[in-house]
Amino acid sequence: MATKEQQIETLYKELAQSSADYDDEKSLKLCDDLIKLGQDTLALQCKVITLIRLDRYHDALQLIARKFRDSSIDFSFEKLYCYYRTSQWQQAFDLLATVKQTHANDQAVLFLEAQLYYSQDKYQEALDVYGKLIQQVDPQDPIYEEVKANILAAKSGLAQTQPVSMDEPMVNQPSYELSYNMASLLLAQGDYEQAIDFLIAAREQCTERLREQGVSQGEIDEELAIMTTQLAYAYQIQGQVDRAKETYQDIVASKVHNVAVNAVVANNLVSLQGTKDLFDSAKKLKTASAKDADAKLQKYQKRIVRMNDALLQMHMNKHANCKDMVQSLLDQYPDMDDLYVLMAAVTHQQTQKYDTAIAELKAHGERHPTSLAVVFATIQLELLAAQAHQALQTLEAYLEGQPDKQYRAGIVALRVWLYEHTGQADRAMQVLETASNHWQSSSDEHPPTSILKQTAQFKLKTGRFAEATRDFEKLVKADPTDAQALAGLIAAYAETQPDKAKQYSDALPPIVPATALDVDALETVVPGVKKGYVKKSSDKQVAKQVAKKKKRAPLLPKEYDASNQPDPERWLPKQERSDYKPKKGSKKSGSQGVALEGGGIGLTGSARIAGAAPQDIPAEPPMEVQEEKKPAPAKSNQKNKKAAKKKGKNKW
Structure with missing residues (x-):
């Protein structure tokens, strides 16, 4: 039998082997066996590490x-x-x-400190710590690539709220973690095409590496x-809705156990559905906001x-619930402009009054005068309420408080549009000229082509043909293939130099002839009016459509025989039919013993019962043959009449 020392030595050898093989369950059992043999200190240390490797942090x-x-x-x-x-922060x-x-400069402590900052969405603090750590790590050390991946992850989180530089060089053979984090950073910066390439590469690298490891x-x-x-999110942002939805459905069908993934997929599917199937969206958001999912999501993900x-509560007309949720978010994110816009949207939907929602937005605008989102939302509501001057x-x-933003292309276009719609064409032209001069004098900024075209078109519209010609000449010189600028130049030349207009007109692209174009129909179309409003010309005889009669199968009696045709006189009264035969009645005779005058019973003159002298009977003239009158119908009582009426209802 082995001694106690031999048993301890054997157990430690087995523990070393099981630890190297990542057989942590066996390692935990060996640690317990060593503790029973009295090896408290070292065995307990090994047990703490084993519990951590088994993710049993509370036990450790x-x-x-x-x-x-x-x-x-x-x-x-x-x-x-x-x-x-x-999560005991x-x-x-x-x-x-x-x-x-x-241990101020210990690598393990620095690494864990950066992870703590990252988990609390303190991305800038995490980047500062990673900056110290990357200087201490040898580029040949395997941990170097992991630090690079974590730096990219921290930058992608920071890019959700502010611009981030891309000064981190990629390693020669990046891991799938590094490729994935690089894609996340590119997505946050709006470079979707390159992000998709990195995500596809990350999937391939992940599959290859894990298969090599026997996973x-x-x-x-x-x-x-x-x-x-x-990847599905990248498709969704690009507008490839069907492809994104199909990818999300594949993830749902795979039944992954990652609660963070399931929460993100559920939330993104809700955003794809929009206002359709609101009850299904409510179920999905319940999954996304569950307690276990909330513990795994980043702070900005929880906010979304x-x-x-x-x-969703607003679309379901649960305005009180929506306002409570928005107010709760405002307590955590008081500087988030989208929440104030959402609150005003709920107010407008609930009251159907523009003034109330506008007042709410202006109240917030006074507290946060630099909020462009709130200003644009206010302007939109005022335009919907037909308040262009306001x-x-x-x-x-x-713009009085933010003069540096007045030369942004979108703001310039909006100002010009508002001036034009309020009847201030001169002010609109002044805004365009000021913006053009600012862009041309600035070395850092270049005037957008769309604004230059808008300026030239506005000058052409207001009769400033010489200035419009100069602007269009610059546009055509910058891009000779721009057909829109070329057409504007020809229109300007037509007012000032017709010969040049004819010369440049040859450079316009040819008009493709329409194969089936109804010119008359086009002339009758009124822009902005429904087609049914246009009256048809009276010279065209429009044939009236005759309403087609629906054919219905004849109603026949149950015992109808097609070979026996019905009587054509069936509609006539019985007495008027050709085959009518009256009933034989008793003939009316004289009284017994009465004879005709002039003869005996047999009219032979042989017997003269009365004894009267015989008289000569004059010959009567021949009678005219008269058409035999049909006998009148016999009288019938009321019951017979009703019976006859009932019988007459059956046409057979």
């Missing part, structure tokens, strides 16, 4: 608190890591302040789900989910 903290409370062994870093993984930062006093397909799918979700939930005053008041 409890073990440290029980066994190493008064020990000289320093478990500060292990405790700091456990606090970080269990206050305890983590308190312990970090203590640890930094003795199961299920675990590979879990890792790919993060990159696939980001809650804003979408508030929007909209112009709102814009001018904003």
Whole structure:
């Protein structure tokens, strides 16, 4: 039988092997066996590390608190890591302040400090710490690539709120983590095409590496789900709605266990659905805002989910709930302009009054005079309320406090439009000229082509043909293929130099002849009026459509025989039919013993019962043959009449 020392030696060898093989369950059992043999200190240290590797952070903290409370062994870093993984932020930062006093430049402490800042959305502080750390790490060290990936992740988070520089060089053979974080940064900066390329490369690198490591397909799918979700988001931002929706549905069908991925997918599907199927959107947002998902999402992601939930409440006409949610968000993000715009939208939808919503926006604009989003929302509501002069005053008041923004292309275009619609064409022209002079004199800024075209067109419209000609000449010189600028130049030359107009007209692209163009129909079309409003010319005889009669199958009796035709006289009264035969009645005779005068019973003259002398009977003239009259119908009582009527109802 082996001695105690031999058993301990054997157990430590097995522990070393199981630790190298990442068989942490076996390592935990071996640690317990060593503790039973009296090897408390070293075995307990191994057990703490094993519990951390098994993600049992609470158990590790409890073990440290029980066994190493008064020990000289320093478990500060292990405790700091456990606090970080269990989201005990206050305890983590308190312990970090203590640890930094003795380990200020320790790489592990710096790495964990940066991770703590990142988890709290303090991206600039995280970048500062990573900047110190990257200077200490050897580029050949495997951790160097991980630090680079984390720097890109911190920059992508910071880019959600402010511009970020792209001064971080890529390594020669980037890992899939590095490619993914680079894609996230490009997405935040609006470079969607390049971001998609990096995401596709990250998916390929991830699949290849994990297969080489012998990872199961299920675990590979879990890792790919993060990159696939980001890829679907890139498609969605680009406007490829169907492709994005299909990609999201594939992720849902794969049934990944990453709660953060499921929350992001649910939220993005809700934004794709818009105002359709609101109850399904409510179910999805319930998933996205669940407690376990909320613990995994970044701060800006939580804000987006809650804003979408508030929007959903507004679309479902739950105005009180929406206002409560918006107010709760305003308590956390008082400088977020979108929330004030959303609050005004709810007010307008609830009251159907522009003035109330405009008053709310102007009240916020007074507290935050630099908010361009609030100013534009106010102008939009004033224009919807047909208050163009008030909209112009709102814009001018904003530009008085922000003069550096008056030369932005969008603001210049809006000012010109408002001046034109309020009947101030001279002021509109003045704004265009001032902006053009500013852009031409500035070395950093160049006038947008659209604004230059707008200026030239406005001059042409107001009769300033010479100035319009000069502007269009500059545009054509800058881009000879610009057909719109060329057409404007020809129109300007037509007023000042017709010969040049004819010369330049040859450079216009040919007009493609229309194969089937109804000129008469085009002339009758009134712009901006529905087609049904246009009256048709009276010279055209429009044939009236004869309403088609619906053919209906004849109603026949049950025992109808087609071979036996019905009687054509069936509609006539019985007495008027050709086959009518009256009933034989008793003939009316004289009284018994009465004979005709002039003869006996047989009219032979042989018997003279009365004894009267015979008289000569004159011959009667021949009677005319008269048409036999049809007998009149016999009288019938009321019952017979009703019966006859009932019988007459059956045409057969």
